[in-house]
Amino acid sequence: MKTDKQIYTLLGADPDFLRVLTDGIAVRGPYLFEALDVKGLERRTDGVLIPRAQDEDIWVMEFQAQSDPLIYHRLLLEMALVGERHPQRVVRGFVLFAEAALDPCTEPWHGLMTRDHQPPLRRAYLPEVLKRLAREVPDHPLLGVFLPYLEADLERLRRQAPTVYRQLQATALPEASRRHCVEVFQSWLNTRAGRGIRPVRKVLGGATSPGSHAGLG
Missing domain, CATH: 1.10.10 (Arc Repressor Mutant, subunit A)
Structure with missing residues (x-):
């Protein structure tokens, strides 16, 4: 079932939805959640979270519902090109996988995400996110x-x-x-x-x- 558009809609709809679906990413104030045409890649990046506060990080977000062994490499390219547009801001990346089995666990990023409490890349698995939500806030x-x-x-x-x-x-x-x-x-x-x-x-x-x-x- 096609889900990308709906997931991005929910991520941009409400700060609480953003926090829940990203397993903890939070912004202090207003933010934009928009799609950007990334000329260097000749493609569209559908989920770019830009807090209005200049001292908050920008997040490039991907929802991944299909197998893609290069997802982390692609996300890093998108982060770099978004960073060119916002050279004074920290740019981080996030992937929400529709299933844990879709995560290629690419190194060194996979290991970094497990060791670093604030890694440049983060990921979450949608079934786990929703199961935890059902337990904590039914x-x-x-x-x-x-x-x-x-x-x-x-x-x-x-x-x-x-x-x-x-x-x-x-x-x-x-x-x-x-x-x-x-x-x-x-x-x-x-x-x-x-x-x-x-x-x-x-x-x-x-x-x-x-x-x-x-x-x-």
């Missing part, structure tokens, strides 16, 4: 957002989706963060709808509000 809204992504049983997803949808609409978050949660949930549910739970409107039923089906079904 009512966290991100767990609801990820339901269509995680729940393999389509019938169980069909039963749970309306309740989770209502909870996300009512969750105590800033309006923009809540809207992003609902949009990502709908997007993933819509993707799953193409795999056996169509139509989405019937899945959500009376839980939806006018206009909330945009892009669904």
Whole structure:
């Protein structure tokens, strides 16, 4: 299931979401989370975290859902080119792997991440992040957002989706963060709808509000 866009949306939506999904990366104040066209690589870097405070580090972030033995090398290149744009700032890198098995454990970076308490590169594994979140904060809204992504049983997803949808609409978050949660949930549910739970409107039923089906079904 295509997830890159939704993951980057959540990383940029809320500082708490950022901290949770990156296993601890935090910013003190406002930040930009944007995509940059990196001319030196002739490619687009989808996740660049730029805190407004000049003394805070910039983070180049990647979500990796496919096998790529060169992911760390590519991330280092992106960091260097972002650093050229911001020569007065420290630039660090982060990879969120969809599964631990996708991590190529490239040295010397893998060893450095295990030894250094503040390494230039960091990584996390999404299943571990969400399992820990479920233990520590079982009512966290991100767990609801990820339901269509995680729940393999389509019938169980069909039963749970309306309740989770209502909870996300009512969750105590800033309006923009809540809207992003609902949009990502709908997007993933819509993707799953193409795999056996169509139509989405019937899945959500009376839980939806006018206009909330945009892009669904």
